[in-house]
Amino acid sequence: MTGKKNVSRFEARLLRPAESPDASWAFLVLPAQASDLLPRRGRTSVEGTLNGQPFRATLEPDGRLSHWLKVDEALREAAGAAIGDTVALEIAPVAKEPEPELPPELRQALDDAPEARATWEGTTTLARVDWIHWITSARQPAIRAKRLADACDMLASGKRRVCCFDPSGHYSKAFGAPEAAEE
Numbered sequence: 001m002t003g004k005k006n007v008s009r010f011e012a013r014l015l016r017p018a019e020s021p022d023a024s025w026a027f028l029v030l031p032a033q034a035s036d037l038l039p040r041r042g043r044t045s046v047e048g049t050l051n052g053q054p055f056r057a058t059l060e061p062d063g064r065l066s067h068w069l070k071v072d073e074a075l076r077e078a079a080g081a082a083i084g085d086t087v088a089l090e091i092a093p094v095a096k097e098p099e100p101e102l103p104p105e106l107r108q109a110l111d112d113a114p115e116a117r118a119t120w121e122g123t124t125t126l127a128r129v130d131w132i133h134w135i136t137s138a139r140q141p142a143i144r145a146k147r148l149a150d151a152c153d154m155l156a157s158g159k160r161r162v163c164c165f166d167p168s169g170h171y172s173k174a175f176g177a178p179e180a181a182e183e
Contacts, residue, residue, distance in 0.1 A: 007092045008034035014071060015180035016083045024073035026083045029177050030059070030091075035066040039093050042167025043129055048091035051079035056094070060177070063169035068177035097125045100132050109152050116155035123160045131155075134165045137174060 012028040038044045038059070044067065047056045055075050059067035071081075081087045102110070110117040120128065131151055138144035151162065169175030 006037040006039075007090060008037050009088075009090045010034045011086050011088050013086050014076065014081055014083050015178075017178040018181040019178060021181050026071045026076055027068055027178055027180075028071065028087070028089075029062055029068045030066050032066050034089075034091065038067065040126070040167070041065055041067075041170065043133055045094045045097055046091040047094055048089060050075060050089050051081055051087050053079040061168045061170075061175045063173050063176040065168060065170050097129065099125055100129045103132065103136060105148060106132065106135060106151070109148055110155075113152045113156055116152040119155040119158055119160060127161050130165060130167050131162050133167060134162045 008030075010031050010033070012030065014026040014028055016026060017023055035041075038046070042061050043058050045056070045058045047054070049055070050071065053075060057069060059069055062068045076082070079087065110120055120131075123131075135144060135147045135151055138147050154162070166172045166174065
């Protein structure tokens with residue numbers, strides 16, 4: 001990690017999500033300076049350490065031109081950290097963004113639409129990340145289904161990037177870090 005470009009070292013507090021007070025996971029919000037070193041404001045994969053414990057994760061946009069990190073129970077315990085603790089992090093963007101996992105309904109839709117599948121396969125990994133994020137970020141099932149159908153139509157017509165989608169959530173306020181529970 002120490003020889004990589006754009007390594008960020010910082011401390012952040014592990015927070016409990018307000019909507020899931022009994023959840024075993026925690027989260028933290030990156031300071032703006034750390035987020036500024038990342039290659040994009042949308043979903044970004046990083047590798048690093050949390051209290052010296054190695055991890056690899058995808059940061060989510062917080063809607064404020066920064067990112068947040070979900071810390072699962074296994075990583076939290078391996079790092080010897082409890083919710084409410086301030087933890088030390090060192091992160092850097094991965095050398096190559098990993099191929100995103102296709103949600104089952106998108107996989108089926110692409111299998112059913114060869115023209116859409118052909119365009120999909122000709123896009124970049126980051127374009128596929130944005131398509132998936134746009135579809136899966138819909139909170140209502142009806143909106144998600146509409147986005148899935150729209151994505152297949154756009155891809156079938158040769159559109160390689162999802163339009164009108166702000167992957168950072170900054171302008172649309174579509175994304176945000178979870179609200180922290182009060183201690």
